[in-house]
Amino acid sequence: SAVISQKPSRDICQRGTSLTIQCQVDSQVTMMFWYRQQPGQSLTLIATANQGSEATYESGFVIDKFPISRPNLTFSTLTVSNMSPEDSSIYLCSATPTLGPSYEQYFGPGTRLTVT
Amino acid sequence: EDQVTQSPEALRLQEGESSSLNCSYTVSGLRGLFWYRQDPGKGPEFLFTLYSAGEEKEKERLKATLTKKESFLHITAPKPEDSATYLCAASRGGSQGNLIFGKGTKLSVKP
Numbered sequence: 001s002a003v004i005s006q007k008p009s010r011d012i013c014q015r016g017t018s019l020t021i022q023c024q025v026d027s028q029v030t031m032m033f034w035y036r037q038q039p040g041q042s043l044t045l046i047a048t049a050n051q052g053s054e055a056t057y058e059s060g061f062v063i064d065k066f067p068i069s070r071p072n073l074t075f076s077t078l079t080v081s082n083m084s085p086e087d088s089s090i091y092l093c094s095a096t097p098t099l100g101p102s103y104e105q106y107f108g109p110g111t112r113l114t115v116t
Numbered sequence: 117e118d119q120v121t122q123s124p125e126a127l128r129l130q131e132g133e134s135s136s137l138n139c140s141y142t143v144s145g146l147r148g149l150f151w152y153r154q155d156p157g158k159g160p161e162f163l164f165t166l167y168s169a170g171e172e173k174e175k176e177r178l179k180a181t182l183t184k185k186e187s188f189l190h191i192t193a194p195k196p197e198d199s200a201t202y203l204c205a206a207s208r209g210g211s212q213g214n215l216i217f218g219k220g221t222k223l224s225v226k227p
Contacts, residue, residue, distance in 0.1 A: 001162070042120075042217040043160070043203070092159050103148045103207050105215060107159035 002027055002097045004108035012114045013083055020079045021111045023093030028073040031096040033105065034066070038089045046091075049076040083115045118143045120206050122218035129194055129225050137189040137221045139204030149187050150215065151180050152203040160203055194225045 003026040013019050023032065032049040047068055048056040055068035070076040080087055093108040121140045129135055141149065148167050152160035164173045166182035173180050177198065179190040189202055201220040208214045 004159075040219070042219050043205075043215075044217075045215065094159075103150075104162060104165055105150070106162055107152075109159045110157075112157075 002029055002095050002106045004093055004095055004106060006091075006093055006108040006111050008111060009109065010112040010114075012116060014116060015084055017083055018079055018081045019083065019113060020077050021091055021093070023076045023078070023095075023108055025074045025095050027097060029095040029097050031105075032070060032076045033094045034068060034076070034078045035092040035094060035107075036089045037092060037110070043092065046078070049078075080113065083113075085115045088113055088115045118206070118208055118216055120204055120216050120218040122202075122204050122221050124221060125219070126222045127224070129191075129223070131195055131225055131227050132193045134190070134192045134194070136191070137202055137204075137223070139187040139189070139218055140185060141187070141204075141206045141216075142185075143206040143208045143216060145208055146206055148207040149182055150205040150207065151178075151187070151189055152205065154201045154203055154220065163202075191223070194223075196225045196227050199223055199225045 005024045007022045034046040035043045036046055037043045045058050046061045046066055049068050049070040051070045065081055067079045090110045090112050092110045094105045096105055123138045148165050150165050151163040153163055154160045164180040169184045171182050177192050181188045201222045203220045204218045205215045
């Protein structure tokens with residue numbers, strides 16, 4: 001398994017500003033992902049964070065709104081840009097460990113974002 | 117369209133009252149079916165992966181099974197500490213990140 005931490009755990013931000021969320025894994029992982037969980041909804045994949053190259057975004061999510069970095073095998077950031085109240089959600093980082101079954105994903109504790 | 121549907125949305129049990137949660141899926145090229153537990157304010161905690169129909173896995177009071185169309189999470193003699201939201205997710209062909217989640221079943225176990 002992998003232990004994943006996220007910073008910040010929660011934040012309240014003003015409309016039009018940006019927030020960067022950090023995700024740190026305690027061991028090297030092959031894949032890192034960012035999800036959004038809106039109240040009462042399923043987890044939705046935003047993008048796959050690729051090490052050393054541009055992230056791969058899912059339909060409905062764009063790089064200008066959710067820029068992602070992954071400078072090494074254990075760290076990634078997600079920025080929520082030009083925020084609006086509709087961006088209020090929980091943002092979750094997940095990872096697939098290098099060792100172990102290739103499709104198992106482990107999640108961080110999440111970042112609860114409120115936009116006013 | 118690929119989708120995962122969980123039922124019921126909420127389940128209230130008395131301590132010791134066994135039951136099952138259902139996860140129906142329509143996913144092309146299923147690579148794995150996952151169960152997670154999510155406590156309020158926390159990220160999902162990995163429980164099981166099932167890869168093929170007929171497969172079963174157990175962990176303490178939980179047992180997960182898989183058929184070609186659905187998966188069940190059986191809870192035997194639940195305790196109050198089993199109260200949580202249980203999420204089902206399917207991995208489809210293509211990127212390993214393509215997990216499709218259901219909305220979850222919120223389980224409450226009363227002493």
